[in-house]
Amino acid sequence: MDKDAAAGNNDGSSWTDAYTNLTNALTRSTGEFWVAEGTYTPGTDATNTFYIKTNLVYGGFAGTETSLSERDWTNNPTILSGDLGGSVYARNIVTKQSSGFAVLDGFTIKDAEGVGTKGAGVSNALGNMAIQNCIFTNLFANLQGGAIYSAGTGIGVTNCTFIQCYLTNGSGGAVFCAGAGL
Numbered sequence: 001m002d003k004d005a006a007a008g009n010n011d012g013s014s015w016t017d018a019y020t021n022l023t024n025a026l027t028r029s030t031g032e033f034w035v036a037e038g039t040y041t042p043g044t045d046a047t048n049t050f051y052i053k054t055n056l057v058y059g060g061f062a063g064t065e066t067s068l069s070e071r072d073w074t075n076n077p078t079i080l081s082g083d084l085g086g087s088v089y090a091r092n093i094v095t096k097q098s099s100g101f102a103v104l105d106g107f108t109i110k111d112a113e114g115v116g117t118k119g120a121g122v123s124n125a126l127g128n129m130a131i132q133n134c135i136f137t138n139l140f141a142n143l144q145g146g147a148i149y150s151a152g153t154g155i156g157v158t159n160c161t162f163i164q165c166y167l168t169n170g171s172g173g174a175v176f177c178a179g180a181g182l
Helices: 024-028
Strands: 031-035 036-040 048-054 055-061 077-082 095-097 104-107 109-114 122-124 127-130 134-143 147-150 157-158 161-167 175-177
Touching: 024 031, 024 048, 055 077, 122 127, 147 157
Parallel strands: 031 055, 036 077, 048 095, 055 104, 077 109, 095 122, 104 127, 109 134, 122 147, 127 157, 134 161, 147 175
Antiparallel strands: none
């Protein structure tokens, strides 16, 4: 669990003891991971990214739920933003980091400038991944996959919306997939 305003042990065991830094939490944790509504950035440098391992990462929580079925990702927006302040934008907001299976579900992923990169929203070249119930907006890459890049792996994209996702070279204004679908 991740909630910026949590005041407890910062160990992810409950909403009270939720991690207070999403970037650090994702590098330490695998398994099912719940993220409360709010806006999260991967750091302050354009090369910073949210690394996902073999996580099942779900957004859309108010921060009081006790079961996954209670979340409402539409009314509790959980935003992964590449707007790092000033004129600095992340090149990739989310990067799949391991060969295991991962899920990214219930997020708005926005505002990245993938200069010299592939997949400004999500970049996946390791392991299978399911992306569900996500909104991708204002994402730019100049190689392949304005919003999502996946190569050599299986990827499934379900119930997602793409708004202003584009690139200047290559293929896949919204999605580039050179691997198998799930």
